[in-house]
Amino acid sequence: MKVVSISAFGGPEALQVDEVPTPAAGPGQVLIKVEAIGLNLGDAIIRSGRSGLELPMPYIPGGEVAGTVAAVGDGVNGLSIGDRALGAIFAEPRLDGGYAEFVALSSDVAFKLPDAVSFDVAAALAVQGLTAEQLLARNPVAGKSVLVHSAAGGVGQLLVRLARLGGVGRIVGTVGSAAKRDAAMAAGADHVVLSATPDWSTEAPGPYDVIFDAAGGEITAASLPLLAPEGRYAVYGGASGVYPGFSPAQMAGVTAAAQTIAGFSLWSLLGDPMRRGPALAASYERLFGAVADGSLTVEIGHRFALADAAEAHRLIESRGSVGKIVLVP
Numbered sequence: 001m002k003v004v005s006i007s008a009f010g011g012p013e014a015l016q017v018d019e020v021p022t023p024a025a026g027p028g029q030v031l032i033k034v035e036a037i038g039l040n041l042g043d044a045i046i047r048s049g050r051s052g053l054e055l056p057m058p059y060i061p062g063g064e065v066a067g068t069v070a071a072v073g074d075g076v077n078g079l080s081i082g083d084r085a086l087g088a089i090f091a092e093p094r095l096d097g098g099y100a101e102f103v104a105l106s107s108d109v110a111f112k113l114p115d116a117v118s119f120d121v122a123a124a125l126a127v128q129g130l131t132a133e134q135l136l137a138r139n140p141v142a143g144k145s146v147l148v149h150s151a152a153g154g155v156g157q158l159l160v161r162l163a164r165l166g167g168v169g170r171i172v173g174t175v176g177s178a179a180k181r182d183a184a185m186a187a188g189a190d191h192v193v194l195s196a197t198p199d200w201s202t203e204a205p206g207p208y209d210v211i212f213d214a215a216g217g218e219i220t221a222a223s224l225p226l227l228a229p230e231g232r233y234a235v236y237g238g239a240s241g242v243y244p245g246f247s248p249a250q251m252a253g254v255t256a257a258a259q260t261i262a263g264f265s266l267w268s269l270l271g272d273p274m275r276r277g278p279a280l281a282a283s284y285e286r287l288f289g290a291v292a293d294g295s296l297t298v299e300i301g302h303r304f305a306l307a308d309a310a311e312a313h314r315l316i317e318s319r320g321s322v323g324k325i326v327l328v329p
Helices: 041-048 119-138 154-165 178-187 217-226 248-256 266-270 273-292 306-317
Strands: 002-005 016-019 029-039 065-072 084-087 102-106 110-112 145-148 170-175 191-194 208-213 227-235 260-263 300-305 324-328
Touching (some): 002 306, 029 119, 041 306, 065 102, 065 119, 084 119, 119 266, 119 273, 119 324, 154 170, 208 217, 217 227, 266 273, 300 306
Parallel strands (some): 145 170, 145 208, 208 227, 300 324
Antiparallel strands (some): 029 324
């Protein structure tokens, strides 16, 4: 089968098409014939070596796929050959093997897809939809004022759309360029500002009951003063590569205002095998159900052939993408 792999860390050009044996479905596994592969910024961070992970080479990136079950190993229940399925590779947990025509993975992280959910949409919801859904479960927004940073990105758009379904009071989004404003508005934001302008916070003064931030750096520093008393600041990434420090005065202010700064990562959930399967199944059931009944729309912003994975990586690293990027074998 064809895969895209790297033999050493490097730029997008390190991604090369290769031929490797097609894996078999072992005990407790299913083999998925891949129709769509989700691309995340984390893929590019790992490829570049910036993640700090030590990985065996050659390394095949990719942690989320969707396709058709091609084979079933011994002891598998609930999935059969021919079923349409989401393969949440990242939930095993591992972050390899997705940039391929076939993927073998544990059946407890393979989820049957309703006919109304396309392969592209399933791949878009695997990590980003799960992240948005879990963030909102931990930081309720019904009737509240909410600020979503990177509101035109994959997670950002889903946060806005799901917050709308959850009865948010008012929602403001930030985007990195004027070209992304329309996408954030279409997702359901009431107001969108450009975070690239130095005084963006004056155009979105708050206060906000909940703030969602995956940027870090100057964005976080400018956003903390916008948090309402008893508000929640949810940090789920640091795309800028910098996390600001807190002065004693800032911490005193957070304490006095009874505010909460809450970190979130899927890894805390995925590392618990007792919680992982039921939690993912429940989240995906809600997400797939919302897509099937038409209440949730998922934007597929860009589609690339698997062989053009390097171009897809250049796009996501440029911060020029809008919505989900999908690779197609």
